[in-house]
Amino acid sequence: MDNMKLKYLERMAELYPTIAKASTEIINLQAILNLPKGTEHFLTDIHGEYEAFSHVLKNGSGSVRRKIDTVFGHTMSRQDKKSLATLIYYPREKMNLIKKQEHDRKEWYKITLYRLIEVCKKTASKYTRSKVRKALPKDFAYVIEELITERPDITDKESYYEQIIHTIIAIGRAEEFIIALAELIQRLVVDHLHILGDIYDRGPGSHQIMDKLENYHSLDIQWGNHDVVWMGAAVGQACCVATVVRICARYANLDILEDGYGINLLPLATFALTYYKDDPCICFKIKGHNTLNPVEQDLNMKMHKAISIIQFKLEGQLLMRRREFGMADRALLDDIDYTEGTITLNRKTYKLMDNHFPTIDPDNPYELSKEEKEVVERLIFAFVNCEKLQRHMQLLLKKGSMYKIYNRNLLYHGCIPLNEDGTFKEIQVYDKVYKGKELYDVLETYVRKAFVAVDEREKEKGKDILWFIWSSPSSPLFGKDKMATFERYFLAEEETHKENKNAYYKFLEDEAVADRILQEFHVTGECTHIVNGHVPVHHGAGESPIKCGGKLLIIDGGFSRAYQKETGIAGYTLIYNSWGMILAAHEPFTSAADAISKESDILSDSILVKRTVKRKTVGETDIGMKLKERIAELEELLAAYRDGLLIEKS
Numbered sequence: 001m002d003n004m005k006l007k008y009l010e011r012m013a014e015l016y017p018t019i020a021k022a023s024t025e026i027i028n029l030q031a032i033l034n035l036p037k038g039t040e041h042f043l044t045d046i047h048g049e050y051e052a053f054s055h056v057l058k059n060g061s062g063s064v065r066r067k068i069d070t071v072f073g074h075t076m077s078r079q080d081k082k083s084l085a086t087l088i089y090y091p092r093e094k095m096n097l098i099k100k101q102e103h104d105r106k107e108w109y110k111i112t113l114y115r116l117i118e119v120c121k122k123t124a125s126k127y128t129r130s131k132v133r134k135a136l137p138k139d140f141a142y143v144i145e146e147l148i149t150e151r152p153d154i155t156d157k158e159s160y161y162e163q164i165i166h167t168i169i170a171i172g173r174a175e176e177f178i179i180a181l182a183e184l185i186q187r188l189v190v191d192h193l194h195i196l197g198d199i200y201d202r203g204p205g206s207h208q209i210m211d212k213l214e215n216y217h218s219l220d221i222q223w224g225n226h227d228v229v230w231m232g233a234a235v236g237q238a239c240c241v242a243t244v245v246r247i248c249a250r251y252a253n254l255d256i257l258e259d260g261y262g263i264n265l266l267p268l269a270t271f272a273l274t275y276y277k278d279d280p281c282i283c284f285k286i287k288g289h290n291t292l293n294p295v296e297q298d299l300n301m302k303m304h305k306a307i308s309i310i311q312f313k314l315e316g317q318l319l320m321r322r323r324e325f326g327m328a329d330r331a332l333l334d335d336i337d338y339t340e341g342t343i344t345l346n347r348k349t350y351k352l353m354d355n356h357f358p359t360i361d362p363d364n365p366y367e368l369s370k371e372e373k374e375v376v377e378r379l380i381f382a383f384v385n386c387e388k389l390q391r392h393m394q395l396l397l398k399k400g401s402m403y404k405i406y407n408r409n410l411l412y413h414g415c416i417p418l419n420e421d422g423t424f425k426e427i428q429v430y431d432k433v434y435k436g437k438e439l440y441d442v443l444e445t446y447v448r449k450a451f452v453a454v455d456e457r458e459k460e461k462g463k464d465i466l467w468f469i470w471s472s473p474s475s476p477l478f479g480k481d482k483m484a485t486f487e488r489y490f491l492a493e494e495e496t497h498k499e500n501k502n503a504y505y506k507f508l509e510d511e512a513v514a515d516r517i518l519q520e521f522h523v524t525g526e527c528t529h530i531v532n533g534h535v536p537v538h539h540g541a542g543e544s545p546i547k548c549g550g551k552l553l554i555i556d557g558g559f560s561r562a563y564q565k566e567t568g569i570a571g572y573t574l575i576y577n578s579w580g581m582i583l584a585a586h587e588p589f590t591s592a593a594d595a596i597s598k599e600s601d602i603l604s605d606s607i608l609v610k611r612t613v614k615r616k617t618v619g620e621t622d623i624g625m626k627l628k629e630r631i632a633e634l635e636e637l638l639a640a641y642r643d644g645l646l647i648e649k650s
């Protein structure tokens, strides 16, 4: 045995100082390898819809219902199963309702506790005791463990368990216990969560989603273009700040900034009221449903216009400064004829629906006015110094990345930029050209530099890359030839609004392309998939999220209410458990109150993507691979003890 190896084994011997300890660990790890694989849950494009997101987390996209079915089969009515499921999702609220209707509360507590314990046993059976123990609520840890683990040493099990339950009810702790069990089931039913991007924008609760994710037990995030623009705002990239504020205004979500993050919008509001005082701002109507009164709406539209003009100016400046982005054609303010109120795009002239630009100097259209500059500076200051926003961004940095490989699945938000012939497209990032995996990797390093680089120039490059990822045709997270924001606001002609998707989306059914992508990312072997989000699947028009015979899955969650009309559904989520992969189709979520009182569970359909003949075990997962390596090392340690190379320490 070489010296290095022996040194390494000596280190290990500190952890496992005896033959017995090393042997026990091998047995334990071997046992874990044979457990069923944990359930993975995939969600994407949540777009600020906190309540719907929260519901889907609670029901585990159908996983709770499946557990109830497995445990009770035909012995429980559909109605009872529905009630039990609702109780597991919303234990407090549901119990308050039930208490009003139930005459014999003690009886109800007893039956409910028995039922929850059964479901809990089933969900916990997939995990090691130690893992379950870590998930147990502090107050009831001992009792729950007692109730959900088999105790062969106790002869009269019935009366033993009955006595425990009887005591819980008698001392008035039944409700807390029910809540604890329900939350434990929610916690155990999903082992790991993947969020494939676009947590932010459009809906009202992205900050609440981030709060929830901060406390989630096991998680990874693939950044979406909307998350990246918020990251840009958080590091004070001016175009990103303006874009984030604009989108909040567009969806009447300025509350996220003011109340959610404590970002003061007064400077923008007073500026907008001064400069757009008598301007009806007709092009800046709120998108989607809102609850603002007419005065608030009016102010919202003025702020919306003010920040949009600021955004177009700042972007113009950026595109001149960063010629290497190759997007100068997206600087449009100098294509406007301000006297005629027209714009010329691709040699065609269009009438602007709004030609009131009190802050634009036609000779110098990208220059911010003094007041605009002040507004921008104050906004940047507020974003950069917002503690909660910075905390949320740290979560995106810690748990997030541009892409992820997990159990032989390749996960990313948008696309892999491709040429028209399906080959990887070369993209210039500053002074070099990249494609495929390298492109993803270099972009990720720049994202991180925006937050951590000490070299100011590198940091600035990182900051600007965040905007580039948000909206460049070369960005794998955007994947469209242009972001037609200006055209959508100011031009009636719909052809100008069209954003053409990258060739990637032409090849969704081409297995050779999918294989090439997987190979590029070194995802090999049987049962590999690409999972991505970003583009809504038009369920209503018969489109399927399953592409390429199941090799590629596009699961845009369609959580975004503004897009539900377009998709005809509230989107898809994906579950990958030990039996295979299941796509869950969701109906629009009305409210938590409805979910509780009507027991409506927004699951409409479950589509089996893949079913394994044999239940998948931990041994077949990434973690399993690591455990196997560990076992091999422990076996070497054991051999070293047995060969007399190492001496046991008592």
Ligand SMILES: O=P(O)(O)OC[C@H]1O[C@](O)(COP(=O)(O)O)[C@@H](O)[C@@H]1O
Pocket: 198, 225, 226, 250, 287, 480, 483, 484, 485, 488, 499, 534, 535
């Ligand atoms: O619906 P809105 O708010 O006008 O947003 C439209 C813009 O959003 C985008 O679709 C990007 O958002 P997604 O990543 O959710 O697709 C742009 O392509 C488009 O210009």
Ligand SMILES: [Mn+2]
Pocket: 198, 224, 225, 226, 413, 477, 534, 535
């Ligand atoms: Mn997106």
